[in-house]
Amino acid sequence: QQTENASRVADLLADHKAVARVIYPGRADHPQADIIARQMSGGSTLVAFELKGGKDAAFALQDALQVIRISNNLGDAKSLITHPATTTHKNLSDEARAELGISGGTVRLSCGIEDTQDLLEDFAKAIKGL
Numbered sequence: 001q002q003t004e005n006a007s008r009v010a011d012l013l014a015d016h017k018a019v020a021r022v023i024y025p026g027r028a029d030h031p032q033a034d035i036i037a038r039q040m041s042g043g044s045t046l047v048a049f050e051l052k053g054g055k056d057a058a059f060a061l062q063d064a065l066q067v068i069r070i071s072n073n074l075g076d077a078k079s080l081i082t083h084p085a086t087t088t089h090k091n092l093s094d095e096a097r098a099e100l101g102i103s104g105g106t107v108r109l110s111c112g113i114e115d116t117q118d119l120l121e122d123f124a125k126a127i128k129g130l
Contacts, residue, residue: 002045005079005111005119010047012120018057018130020105023048046074047109055104057130058083062107064126067118074110079119081109 003026010024022029025036026043036043051057062070062081071080072087082088084102097103111119 001113001116002077002111003042005114005116006045006047006109007043008116009109009111009119009123010043010049012123013047013049013127016127018052018127020050020052023101045111047111049107049109050103051105051107051130053105053130055083055085058105058107061126061130064129065122066125067114067122068109074108076110077112079110079112079114081107084108 006024007026010022010027013019014022014027014029024030024043024047025032025040030036051061053060062083065081068079068081070082072082074080074082084106085097085104089097089100089102092100092102
């Protein structure tokens with residue numbers, strides 16, 4: 001259920017005008033899709049994406065979500081979202097974060113076991129204003 005949720009959310013985000021990029025191992029546009037296809041039976045429960053509006057857009061999206069909760073930790077049966085530039089990677093310099101591909105608009109999502117449609121609707125509503 002978690003992998004299915006992540007895959008569907010990744011696809012929804014990839015098609016949105018406010019999203020600059022989506023990094024999800026289950027998508028054909030992942031930079032290492034060929035390796036992933038050989039080594040994994042499915043995608044992942046984690047989705048990283050970058051919003052074009054930077055930190056302000058990332059915070060606005062997170063604040064607008066109702067089903068998905070903001071957390072500094074990922075990996076649970078419930079869906080959690082975090083802003084790595086101000087949490088897990090805040091002690092790194094801007095240059096070090098840039099080397100890792102983490103911008104102010106980068107968000108990481110850990111999908112849980114909630115109903116897929118509930119998650120998609122939550123994201124659709126939250127991202128609508130961006």
